[in-house]
Amino acid sequence: MKRYFYFVGVLLLSLGSVATAQTPVYLDDTKPVEERIEDALSRMTLEEKVALCHAQSKFSSPGVPRLGLPENWMTDGPHGIRAEVAWDEWEQAGWTNDSCMAFPALTCLAASWNPEMALLYGRSIGEEARYRNKNVLLGPGVNIYRTPLNGRNFEYMGEDPYLASEMVVPYVEGVQSNGVAACVKHFALNNQEYDRYAVDVEVSDRALYELYLPAFQAAVQRGKAWAIMGAYNRYKGQHCCHNQYLLNDILRGEWGFDGVVISDWGGVHNTVESAYNGLDMEFGTGTDGLGVSASDAYNHYFLAQPFLDLLKKGEIPESVLDGKVRNILRLMYRTTMNRNRPFGSFKNPAHALAARQIAQEGIVLLQNRDNVLPIPLDKTKKILVVGENAIKMMTVGGGSSSLKAWYEVSPLDGLRARVGDAAEVVYARGYVGNTDGSYNGVVSKVDLSESRSAEELLAEAVGLARESDYVIFVGGLNKNSQQDCEGGDRIAYGLPYNQDRVIEALAAANPRTVVVLISGNSVAMPWADRVPAIVEGWYCGSEAGNALASVLVGDVNPSGKLPFTIGKRLEDYHAHALNDPLVYPGVDHKQVYRDDIFVGYRWSDLQKDSEPLFCFGHGLSYTTFEYGKVLLDRKQMTAADTLRVRLTVKNTGNRAGAEVVQLYVSDLKSALPRPLKELKGFRKVMLQPGESREVEFLLDRTSLSYFDDAKHEWVAEPGRFEVLVGASSGDIRSKAGFELK
Ligand code: BGC
Secondary structure, eight states: OHHHHHHHHHHHHHHHHHHHHHOOGGGOTTSOHHHHHHHHHHHOOHHHHHHHTBOSSSSEEOOBGGGTBOOEEEEEOSSSOOOOBOTTSSSBOOOSSOOBOOOOOHHHHHHHTOHHHHHHHHHHHHHHHHHTTOSEEEOOBOOOOOOTTOTTGGGSOOSOHHHHHHHHHHHHHHHHTTTOEEEEEEETTOOOSTTTTTOEEEOOHHHIIIIISHHHHIIIIISOOSEEEEOSSEETTEEGGGOIIIIIIIIIIITOOOSEEEOOTTOOOOHHHHHHTTOOBBOOSBTTBSSOOOTTGGGGSTTSHHHHHHHHTTSSOHHHHHHHHHHHHHHHHHTTTOTTSOOOOOSOHHHHHHHHHHHHHHOEEEEEGGGOOSOOGGGOSEEEEESGGGTOOOTTOSSTTOOOBSOOOOHHHHHHHHHGGGSEEEEEOOOOOOSOOOBTTBOOSSOOOOOSOHHHHHHHHHHHHHTOSEEEEEEEOOSSTTSSOTTSOOSOSSOSTTHHHHHHHHHHHOSOEEEEEEOSSOOOOTTGGGOSEEEEOOOOGGGHHHHHHHHHTTSSOOOOOOSSOBOSSGGGSHHHHTOOTTTTTOBTTEEEOTTTTOOTHHHHTTOSSOOOSBOTTOOBOSSOEEEOOOEESOSEEOTTOOEEEEEEEEEOSSSOEEEEEEEEEEESSOSSOOOSOEEEEEEEEEEOTTOEEEEEEEEOHHHHOEEETTTTEEEOOOEEEEEEEEEETTEEEEEEEEEEO
16 A cells, blocks of 8 residues: 555656646746747737737637636726626626725826825725736826816826826836736827817927826836827827827837737727737727627727738738737736736725825815814814715716725715714705716716705705804816716816805805815816815715815825816916817817927916916915025036935924925026926925925936927937926925036
């Protein structure tokens, strides 16, 4: 018997070593990835390779079952992990275990001006994606805030390329630390929803390189993003999902991207262009991408049978296909084929905490006359909360980023929970907006039906306002169509549903009326002078109400700063000031960005006779900060030097608080017109009462350069420059000059 076991043992051992000796290179973890890719590629049939290049279901593409290469599974992105949908339908699959943690919208993250929050965000959402077995997260979005009418601004990181770049890099790194690819979207020039499938954007190279590309470039080169999503719109006549200029010349050629290019869903329109112009994977809705689904639709995709046919006929060489397959295999080796990646986790307490922390750091205190905030609970008996957005679920709407959230604490519930018995919190609806707001079959759990008339609702709110110590109006936009929502732009800059009238009436009835805007965009605020306090509360996801309450009562000292300019009127934005339909929203599928590089504060800085309502970078605190003098370590520098900028910031109030110290550079004289100033550095510093801290920035030629169209290169032009440091783009506290030799 003993002998028998001995023989079996020897047999198993030798079989084991045979297995090891025969482990094919593509499955051998000890071999370099590029070698494994080549080995896998050499084993695949033409059909297997083509299959990798297109979807097999709404969110998945096949692997190579014969070789044990797994499927790829995508998920929206970018604020939480989307609910499972049916295999070939947009309807939800009806799972009971797919309700996720909803993180704040990316505008809120950008408003934190804290790269550590971006890392925390990326890591947490990456963990959720990993747990749900997705290897590609369809986010983050970094299209530039060009117009406040863009329905998807809430999914992006604001108007400034430097801020968006600094925030996108840690987000990508955080996601990918889970072995999940971040798919940065929508590349590029998808800065509006109007006519998004067709509009052909004409833009100068200068604006393209200075404004619209930097965040993508940072995500690719510094963040090492493994995936990028082509945009729906066109550029130079070609759809961005198969675009020679954007994908071949810039993304792969200039930036050296070695990841995978994924189409937006239904953004592909042509097999030959898709073959040659940089696309790797086609995803979509129906056979022609944008149409309705048909059975076996996936086989009709541009990169499916039609591609295979051209390959078989020799009209497209197999090397073109191999290039795509290498990129797709690289994605797989970085994600599903990495046996060491962590397992992820889903809606755990750490993610709730992360969501809350990010929200708390992103909420912006826009105005606070007479320190009406925070609400002193010891002196407050009755707080009236008014407005639909105090109770409406925002996670359910907005388009592809809509979420089946595990929970969403509304502003009203958050405030009630925090205030407890300290004061009475009463609620009045005030107005009725769009009571639905669900999308993609994610259903709101809140019943918003209301039978009373607008007059009755207003009268009730005003009556209660008179007898309350504080009125907190929670309104703004919502995620219904033509508000902050995919698929359409906003139709007006003003607040919808007659909210202005309600705010005016409340302000007249109670001097302590605080307006909280829930939105991902700026809005007109004709009542700004008549209310003491205004808060930008964003779409904050699961922990929205808790985060907002902690700011309103002062548990948290607000430290968010605007990632975009809030103009008084729509015409304060350059794309609208030009009053030319070709500039916005485009005519006959054609659009010309005549606003060029003068977008956001780069434009408003030049307006002598009008100022924004709230500047880019603006945000107040419950404490005050004093800025010392800016000190430079040299008065002259060459393009090879680094300039050291230092200054001291002091908390001069009696609460701990964080200040975002912003550094702008001004080129005093240049061959090409330049903005008055451009953001080139920022630091968020936490200071105890009375504490001071030295803040340091390093500038080099990249901070001084502009993009010269004619030379197609960045130019740091010798001459005088100024460093401006301040609390916002409109609140510069100290400057110093130097010369570039
Ligand atoms: C959106 C993308 C999204 C995709 C998948 C498209 O309509 O533009 O952002 O990732 O759908 O849902």
